[in-house]
Amino acid sequence: MRTDPNAAKKQEGISFILIDDFQAKGIKVDPIITLAGDHEVNQVFFDDVRVPKKNRVGAENNGWTVAKYLLEFERGGAAHGANLRNALNKLRVVAGTEHAGDGSKLIDDPAFRRKLDETEVEVTAVEFTEHRIMSQLSNGQNPGAAASIIKLRGADTNQKITELGVEAIAYYVQPDVIEARTWGANVPPVGPDHTLMVMPKYLNTRAQTIFGGSNEVQRNIMAKAVLGL
Numbered sequence: 001m002r003t004d005p006n007a008a009k010k011q012e013g014i015s016f017i018l019i020d021d022f023q024a025k026g027i028k029v030d031p032i033i034t035l036a037g038d039h040e041v042n043q044v045f046f047d048d049v050r051v052p053k054k055n056r057v058g059a060e061n062n063g064w065t066v067a068k069y070l071l072e073f074e075r076g077g078a079a080h081g082a083n084l085r086n087a088l089n090k091l092r093v094v095a096g097t098e099h100a101g102d103g104s105k106l107i108d109d110p111a112f113r114r115k116l117d118e119t120e121v122e123v124t125a126v127e128f129t130e131h132r133i134m135s136q137l138s139n140g141q142n143p144g145a146a147a148s149i150i151k152l153r154g155a156d157t158n159q160k161i162t163e164l165g166v167e168a169i170a171y172y173v174q175p176d177v178i179e180a181r182t183w184g185a186n187v188p189p190v191g192p193d194h195t196l197m198v199m200p201k202y203l204n205t206r207a208q209t210i211f212g213g214s215n216e217v218q219r220n221i222m223a224k225a226v227l228g229l
Contacts, residue, residue: 004061016063018055025049034207036200037178075147075212080154081127087161088123092116094168094194106168115164122157126150145225148218155208155215162202173199 007013022029026049032041058066095107095116106112129150133143166173175190181200189196209215223229 001063003063007061011064013061014063014067015060016057016066017051018057019049019051020055024051034204036203037176038200038204069142071213072143072147075143075151075218080150080158081123081130084123084126084154084157084161087158088116088120090194091161091165091168094165094198097192097194098168098170112164112167119157119160119164122153122160126154126157129153145222148213148221148225151212152209152215152218152222155205158208159205162198162205165198166202169195169198173202 001015001017002013003015004013019027026047028045028047029042030045031039032043033039034041057063092107095112096105098106100106100109100112107116129146133146133150136143136146169191172191172195176199177187177189177196179185179187180189180196213221
């Protein structure tokens with residue numbers, strides 16, 4: 001929350017406050033349905049919400065410093081490499097099931113295999129960057145600008161994997177059977193089971209280059225903190 005409206009810079013004059021009662025008077029939560037049709041994010045409104053001073057983290061007007069510290073771990077602490085490797089392995093299985101235009105297995109199509117191999121190189125690069133961050137953390141260091149590097153490359157690579165997934169299942173991306181993705185539902189998917197989540201994942205990852213700081217923000221951080229521009 002802003003505690004000094006007269007601060008010289010916008011990022012100054014902000015204090016970091018924890019709210020431990022989301023049912024408190026003045027808090028309103030409205031769901032946001034994503035492009036994939038899922039409810040996993042919300043918009044939150046605060047209307048004269050009262051929070052005790054003891055809930056403040058850090059010094060008054062020093063909230064942006066706290067937020068930046070937390071963002072380093074949000075951007076660099078997720079298991080990007082493991083998630084990407086798992087997604088790529090699943091994509092290879094799908095490519096071994098689906099067919100190319102000439103009727104052969106998609107995994108045997110040279111053009112598609114080249115895309116898979118190029119993406120695997122990027123996945124490996126993300127894994128090695130993540131290992132370097134883990135080494136820093138084990139030595140008591142913060143991720144620093146490396147968090148922006150892995151966030152940007154991880155997001156871009158994940159989008160490429162989901163794009164290849166859409167390419168792999170072809171016309172099976174068209175049916176939108178959201179009921180089949182609901183826990184306990186008895187609705188069968190249209191097409192093979194492995195096609196059900198491909199399009200929703202593709203749509204969901206469109207936001208990955210925005211949330212947690214957009215790619216443009218990450219590039220600005222790297223330009224300043226790494227290249228000294």
